[in-house]
Amino acid sequence: MERLTDPETMAVVVATAEPGSGEAGAGGVEDAEGPPGAEAFDGDAEAADAEAGATDTGATDTGAVAGAALVPFGCTGEQAATSRATRTAQQARMAIRSYARRVAPSLCDTPPMAPDSSPASPSATDPVRGDGPGLLRAIEARLPELKLLEDPLDRESYRRDETAYLPTGLPLAVALPVATDQVAELVRLCGEFDVPIVPRGAGTGLSGGAAGIEGALTVAFTRMNRVLEIDHENLLVVTQPGVVNADLKKAVAAEGLFYAPDPASYETCTIGGNLGTNAGGLCCVKYGVTRDAVLGLEVVMAGGQVMRLGGRNVKDVAGYGLIPLLVGSQGTLGLVTEATLRLRAAPPPRATLLAFFPSLDAAGEAVAGIIRAGIVPVTLELMDRTTIRAVDDVHRLGLDRDAAAMLLVESDLPGTAAVAEVDAAEAACAVAGAGLVVRAQDATEAEWLREGRRLAYRALEAQGVARMEDVGVPRSRVPELLRAIEAIAATHAITVGTFGHAGDGNLHPTFILGRDEPEATAAARLHAAREDLYTAALALGGTVTGEHGIGAARRDWLVRQRGEPAVEAMRAIKRALDPQGLLNPGRVLA
Numbered sequence: 332m333e334r335l336t337d338p339e340t341m342a343v344v345v346a347t348a349e350p351g352s353g354e355a356g357a358g359g360v361e362d363a364e365g366p367p368g369a370e371a372f373d374g375d376a377e378a379a380d381a382e383a384g385a386t387d388t389g390a391t392d393t394g395a396v397a398g399a400a401l402v403p404f405g406c407t408g409e410q411a412a413t414s415r416a417t418r419t420a421q422q423a424r425m426a427i428r429s430y431a432r433r434v435a436p437s438l439c440d441t442p443p444m445a446p447d448s449s450p451a452s453p454s455a456t457d458p459v460r461g462d463g464p465g466l467l468r469a470i471e472a473r474l475p476e477l478k479l480l481e482d483p484l485d486r487e488s489y490r491r492d493e494t495a496y497l498p499t500g501l502p503l504a505v506a507l508p509v510a511t512d513q514v515a516e517l518v519r520l521c522g523e524f525d526v527p528i529v530p531r532g533a534g535t536g537l538s539g540g541a542a543g544i545e546g547a548l549t550v551a552f553t554r555m556n557r558v559l560e561i562d563h564e565n566l567l568v569v570t571q572p573g574v575v576n577a578d579l580k581k582a583v584a585a586e587g588l589f590y591a592p593d594p595a596s597y598e599t600c601t602i603g604g605n606l607g608t609n610a611g612g613l614c615c616v617k618y619g620v621t622r623d624a625v626l627g628l629e630v631v632m633a634g635g636q637v638m639r640l641g642g643r644n645v646k647d648v649a650g651y652g653l654i655p656l657l658v659g660s661q662g663t664l665g666l667v668t669e670a671t672l673r674l675r676a677a678p679p680p681r682a683t684l685l686a687f688f689p690s691l692d693a694a695g696e697a698v699a700g701i702i703r704a705g706i707v708p709v710t711l712e713l714m715d716r717t718t719i720r721a722v723d724d725v726h727r728l729g730l731d732r733d734a735a736a737m738l739l740v741e742s743d744l745p746g747t748a749a750v751a752e753v754d755a756a757e758a759a760c761a762v763a764g765a766g767l768v769v770r771a772q773d774a775t776e777a778e779w780l781r782e783g784r785r786l787a788y789r790a791l792e793a794q795g796v797a798r799m800e801d802v803g804v805p806r807s808r809v810p811e812l813l814r815a816i817e818a819i820a821a822t823h824a825i826t827v828g829t830f831g832h833a834g835d836g837n838l839h840p841t842f843i844l845g846r847d848e849p850e851a852t853a854a855a856r857l858h859a860a861r862e863d864l865y866t867a868a869l870a871l872g873g874t875v876t877g878e879h880g881i882g883a884a885r886r887d888w889l890v891r892q893r894g895e896p897a898v899e900a901m902r903a904i905k906r907a908l909d910p911q912g913l914l915n916p917g918r919v920l921a
């Protein structure tokens with residue numbers, strides 16, 4: 332990697348990982364038997380530890396990246412050259428990744444916030460329903476090959492997803508099926524014994540959709556983790572739901588193809604979870620959300636029937652559109668056991684721009700300006716000052732810590748068109764008042780910057796007890812949303828780190844509370860700030876959730892956003908497809 336920017340006018344970012352440091356592989360497919368979230372992050376622990384040992388440059392307590400100290404903006408060209416001589420960007424990036432895997436879980440290991448006081452808190456802790464012991468005996472008799480976790484410690488590790496603040500229940504047991512017929516039989520048995528089911532992928536969800544329900548059977552799809560077919564001729568892939576998003580991307584990339592949906596958690600989360608939440612990510616602004624990539628689904632319905640929807644046709648309008656209904660239903664309408672997903676030819680390497688702004692407002696105006704100009708970048712991401720500093724504290728990327736906000740803009744157009752597109756975006760940033768504007772010199776450096784953005788939430792978690800929100804507004808109203816967030820932070824004297832998919836109008840204001848703040852006051856302050864945030868988003872014609880879902884976290888806001896007639900229609904659909912209320916009860920709908 333060379334310089335990120337002109338040394339005369341602005342800072343320089345240079346990777347400084349030790350030579351010969353081992354490359355930690357991208358998180359592999361999980362072992363289904365452990366706590367899914369933790370496993371995925373710890374998967375490379377040994378390599379990471381070895382690497383850290385080899386490269387530790389005296390990281391501080393604040394979490395400087397072992398072996399990946401980066402020459403900060405403003406260093407001299409000579410200093411940069413010295414660093415370049417000893418380390419490479421790739422090594423630094425891998426060090427960042429392995430550091431994140433090793434450290435992020437402990438950063439997140441904060442005491443859970445006081446339980447959500449919302450009246451619509453989930454039914455997760457309601458009295459156990461149905462005949463659990465009878466179900467377990469029947470599963471053992473009818474599905475002797477099935478992996479079933481009954482040990483309390485194992486079950487405990489499936490209690491939560493990434494929403495530590497919500498009330499949860501202890502699953503009756505955790506089933507780890509490997510085939511559709513096992514899933515169908517499980518569902519039939521649950522119906523027979525009236526035991527609810529919680530479908531689960533990697534448990535990285537941010538709305539409580541996969542958290543345990545007391546006495547329910549959690550069906551974790553992590554062992555259904557095979558990519559079944561890559562159909563190059565039809566540009567599609569057929570996959571099981573437990574495949575990790577990054578592994579699917581890797582498998583199709585090996586054939587020169589590209590699977591677009593890329594939630595920031597892509598190295599951990601599963602395709603089934605992505606389908607459950609209709610996950611978004613960093614390149615939705617150009618390629619759309621998960622739903623836009625789905626051609627076909629195999630779904631086990633609440634009665635245990637296996638339903639196949641869609642297939643390999645690009646166009647197919649026979650009957651009602653059940654795929655869009657199922658995708659994003661958070662496991663409340665059916666269990667996805669196979670998906671046929673749209674692929675594209677692998678795009679060329681991206682041109683990448685970072686623009687720093689003196690005010691949050693200016694960054695918001697730049698977002699609106701880029702969209703207004705008809706520019707369709709592949710990535711248009713925002714981080715505010717709190718987030719920039721948090722990321723830089725942990726990962727030492729050498730970001731401009733004095734900037735009020737930063738935009739990451741990328742183009743993946745072919746040839747010189749990419750540079751032209753980024754030039755146009757830069758012009759829009761300049762009109763909005765951007766200060767520093769820097770460009771990545773190569774694909775590695777670009778990926779490395781993207782990784783900094785992806786780790787934003789983990790970095791904010793290092794600052795205190797963090798709670799990520801997920802509001803969205805029409806893109807022209809991003810500046811107003813950013814102003815509203817600043818006002819809410821001031822009114823409630825609460826720290827907010829805002830980042831997210833600004834190009835989609837989807838932001839993640841993350842409230843950060845002190846670890847020593849008494850639970851009751853923290854919960855009350857948070858509740859009030861959250862009410863104001865959702866009110867502001869709706870007043871701007873927006874949504875209380877852009878990509879994380881209603882789940883158990885936002886049920887009381889569903890009617891306020893959609894209105895009673897729409898929610899009643901949703902209830903009618905739920906009653907029709909799941910009359911017994913077996914599938915993830917209490918999620919999405921009260």
Ligand SMILES: Cc1cc2nc3c(=O)[nH]c(=O)nc-3n(C[C@H](O)[C@H](O)[C@H](O)COP(=O)(O)OP(=O)(O)OC[C@H]3O[C@@H](n4cnc5c(N)ncnc54)[C@H](O)[C@@H]3O)c2cc1C
Binds near residue numbers: 595609613
């Ligand atoms: C650091 C971090 C960054 C994130 N970034 C993003 C982002 O950029 N964009 C984004 O959209 N989300 C993001 N998320 C949220 C989360 O990763 C996504 O919602 C993801 O899609 C969840 O996948 P999972 O495998 O962990 O699913 P889980 O959390 O296990 O489940 C999610 C939902 O899907 C349902 N489900 C799971 N499997 C199935 C199945 N086979 N059939 C039916 N229903 C099923 C579950 O019941 C649950 O309701 C992020 C989370 C973290 C922690």
